[in-house]
Amino acid sequence: MSGREHTGRGEAPREALRLENVGKVHGTDGNRVRALAGVSLRLAAGTFTAVMGPSGSGKSTLLQCAAGLDRPTEGRVFLAGAELAGRSEAALTRFRRERVGFVFQRFNLLPTLTVLQNVLLPAKLAGRRANRAAAADILARVGLGDRLHHLPAELSGGQQQRVAIARALVTAPDVVFADEPTGALDLRSARDVLALLSEAVRVHGRTVVMVTHDPVAASYADRVVFLADGALAGSLDAPTAEAVAERMTRLAAAVERGAAA
Template sequence: MTADRPALRLAGVSRTYGTPPNPVHALRAVELSLAAGTFTAVMGPSGSGKSTLLHCAAGLDEPTSGQVLLDGTPLTHGSETAMTKFRRTRVGFVFQQFNLLPTLTVWQNTTLPLRLAGREIDRAFVHEVLERTGLGDRLRHRPDELSGGQQQRVAIARALVTRPSLIFADEPTGALDTATAREILGLLAESVHTMGQTVVMVTHDPVAAAYADSVVFLADGRIVDRLHRPSAQAVAELMTLLGDRRRPRAVGE
């Protein structure tokens, strides 16, 4: 990847659901470029298009129009089989639900994407990732022997071991207590600063967003604002303004 090529670019991306008489415009001609090695939070009121943006950017959903490029490569450049392989090697996912297989150990869950892709397991690197995520002494444990925070750490380790260019996180701390959520957010930030990953995280929490380098705000399927070096207070204030804009005004108000 060249220095001037963004890790992720959305070029005029729109996503419409429903039928022509009653279309639902989840995204409207979104333009977004994110540099490599950055941590971006995506926020907005309910129904603003946050999850749709994440799913289109990650290749889990196909735009109605426009183009998504990862490291300069269009997400629609090949067959579905080729695209699945492309995503496995370039993209990592962390969701609110941990999606761990209950019969597999921490080590087996972490290395599962490598085995599914038929890739050689770099045992030293996997050990390094598991140590970094605080799981070095939990390798043989199964999910039901772990706390919620530890299970989310496994999900992050699983995303990191494939050495993806991008990690997409959808409300990754929504099911966690405050202290554990801060640890998980710190891990995501560390993956950016020490491993060079690009992280895109959807969240509704201003405190979580403050861990990011910048915050992109959506409303009605459009990017309406952006904050760099955000504070939780600044994020909360802007979210309040966006909520007020969407709130129906009472008669005489």
């Protein structure tokens, strides 16, 4: 993991992600579901943002559109200054491999590859020379320096998620997208994973965007962005678990009242 890039005095922070009036509609005429409705959002580089909202609010759709995994129906997405629209699927795949890291609730490790081989996989898929020393170093940093040649089945769930984080960070991506990364973990392992994501931001200058339903997980972020019915519904800076839980309770109640109206 490379060090944080510092900007000069008075220089605006680099922009890691920008969404301009992004909308997403699933289905066809007669069976259309609007998952996102005019979402505009800017995230600076070197920040940790949590995305929260009631079930069906559009959290995962937002992440998928922002990461180039899905194409918005309308609006524009810029990642590290590059617009995603207009690229072929092959070009988008190359872009993601070079500029984006992913961490999911399900660890998505290949069971027949060792820990080290799993971390080296993105470079191999991108056609680049695998840097075994860098991969071993990052695995040591996440506490798995003595597990390089173990298979995923020989690790705990928390250890497997740490492998997934190392795999996401080894290429020094512009943005790491994490979709419920602690959802399948026990409390201690979840805290370890969140601490690693925080370290990636604060020490190594990465940008993390995390979808979560857990107020405690969200409290590790610099900012929480709330969604409701596919639209932005406010944000919270320097969040605490208590403040996030209170905001989520109020938001869920408002959505329920709207549905009942």
